[in-house]
Amino acid sequence: MNVTTVTAAEAAARLTGHNDILILTHRRPDGDTLGSAHALCRLLRQKGLRAFLHRNEDVTPRLAPLLEGMTPPEGFKPGFIVAADIASEDLFLASCAPYRGKVDLCIDHHPSNTGYAREVLLDGQAAATGELIWALAGILGITPDRGAMHALYIAVATDTGCFCFSNTTPLSHRIAAACIEAGVDVHAVNREFFERKSRARFQIERRLFDTLCFYGGDRVAASVLDRDFADSVGASGDDLDNLSTLIMQLDGVECAILLQELPQRGEYKVSLRTQKPLNASGICAVFGGGGHARAAGCMVRGDAEQCRDMLAREAVRQMESPC
Amino acid sequence: MNVTTVTAAEAAARLTGHNDILILTHRRPDGDTLGSAHALCRLLRQKGLRAFLHRNEDVTPRLAPLLEGMTPPEGFKPGFIVAADIASEDLFLASCAPYRGKVDLCIDHHPSNTGYAREVLLDGQAAATGELIWALAGILGITPDRGAMHALYIAVATDTGCFCFSNTTPLSHRIAAACIEAGVDVHAVNREFFERKSRARFQIERRLFDTLCFYGGDRVAASVLDRDFADSVGASGDDLDNLSTLIMQLDGVECAILLQELPQRGEYKVSLRTQKPLNASGICAVFGGGGHARAAGCMVRGDAEQCRDMLAREAVRQMESPC
DSSP: OOOOBOOHHHHHHHHHTOOSEEEEOOSSOOHHHHHHHHHHHHHHHHTTOOEEEOOOTTOOTTTGGGGTTTSOOTTOOOSEEEEESOOOGGGOOGGGGGGTTOOSEEEEOOTTOOOOSSEEEEOTTOSOHHHHHHHHHHHHTOOOOHHHHHHHHHHHHHHTTTTTSTTOOHHHHHHHHHHHHTTOOHHHHHIIIIIOBOHHHHHHHHHHHHTOEEETTTTEEEEEEOHHHHHHTTOOTGGGTTOHHHHHTBTTOSEEEEEEEOSSTTEEEEEEEEOTTOOHHHHHHTTTOEEOSSEEEEEEESOHHHHHHHHHHHHHHHHHSOO | OOOOBOOHHHHHHHHHTOOSEEEEOOSSOOHHHHHHHHHHHHHHHHTTOOEEEOOOTTOOTTTGGGGTTTSOOTTOOOSEEEEESOOOGGGOOGGGGGGTTOOSEEEEOOTTOOOOSSEEEEOTTOSOHHHHHHHHHHHHTOOOOHHHHHHHHHHHHHHTTTTTSTTOOHHHHHHHHHHHHTTOOHHHHHIIIIIOBOHHHHHHHHHHHHTOEEETTTTEEEEEEOHHHHHHTTOOTGGGTTOHHHHHTBTTOSEEEEEEEOSSTTEEEEEEEEOTTOOHHHHHHTTTOEEOSSEEEEEEESOHHHHHHHHHHHHHHHHHSOO
């Protein structure tokens, strides 16, 4: 699809040239979509504009504060629609259906962005969409307030796995430094997202490793997390986050695959992580998904073990015959 | 004890006013002592001085490269002795015994530094001694070469738990940004220290949680790792690193205690981690140890379970009646 890209300066001009701005976030939201949207909303308000975040029905307790005081009043009619960190309309919430084909500006860092928006500010090298929001603040001449900095820290820290993943950039670190200097309690964020482990999460992690299967001479490792087990330990959405990266940590594993059963039994959300040079997005594309080179996802349906084997075999195939 | 502190500028002047500089690191070395020492040695060599690192018999494979090409030739007579990240002479290697009472300059960030050196460059607010070495480079007018940057990244990243711990400073992040820009493969370091998990490590972690005991209404959690088990899974020194932080991650835990049995059976190295306001150093001081406010250590000897209970009871006592 033809993507009409704009520069950060052009994006800033579009934003300040409008009012009643509505910002959309993606379904099953992460820290980057909500953190970026929250920070952008605050920046626009600091600029004197009316801006809101569309509600997000999928939000988990940990991220819910980013929506507080941000959703529009009854009867709000948006004059300009922005999508934050949404690579494709397939990632729209059901409640965002009215905005399909109507997004004015998408701000994103996914190279797989489908170009569904009228214009897109896209930087596939950025570690997080939050980095683009930071750049916009600079262009708009705004020093983000502490709330915006807090949101940007969440965006950047979560998308870089606390500055550990290979996507981490110098800017990721510089934003973090600025956040600490602005008085953001970054350790409270770190503890919540990277350190704290609920008892449910602890059980989930053990399950993950109990059911781990290896393929391709142990280079591919895959696990299935069934919904009944997750329910039995009282796992929340937050407890089920970022599990595939744990599998990826095992020595020798070059591709980690996690199938998480959705509340609709028999449907699985797949999270796939790879090491260079294996392309995660390329593997997921075979199953109608996409994402980044090192982290991608797709949806599959059917027998859990068959699905797991099918995904793992495709990973082994691409590992052995790179495109 | 009286600590004679010097400024970074004074420390830089002392260093460049001498030659044949020998840099010491502490026993059971971590990334900060070896990373800082390595970086300092390179800086001094960039300045045209002869400088070496004293060997470290305790070094683990992961950190061993920081000693390569750094140890002095046979018969080397040091003209100036520097201790990097060594809070006390109790942390000297046996091979450093000849240098007791003879350290000219100690560069350290431990508030518990005993002031054993003639002069000490001490910043208890610094996340890592590596931050002080970075500051010295600035004062010396040296752009650290890539090897020094690599070592500084190891120092700062390991002492901050990859920028996650509460000690992380804006400077920690700025050094990391500079390292990425200097071409350091920081992700290789992150993968090695924070992501990669050997099969032995994996087993050790499960053991840790299998033997976990709770005290004081689940606010204190303690575990014992016996040497026989560690040996049975073929655990290396690296596999046994930073285990107490894993216990600290459990929801509700405010004090994590890990007793690791030493090769001399019946002797335990204790690692203790706390959440604010509990003082880890204060608890360890009761048992002749010390360290930082949130991370400290000591040595105990005797029956594992009695030792564990004794430490945990002291933690509960200090939790309930803060000094």
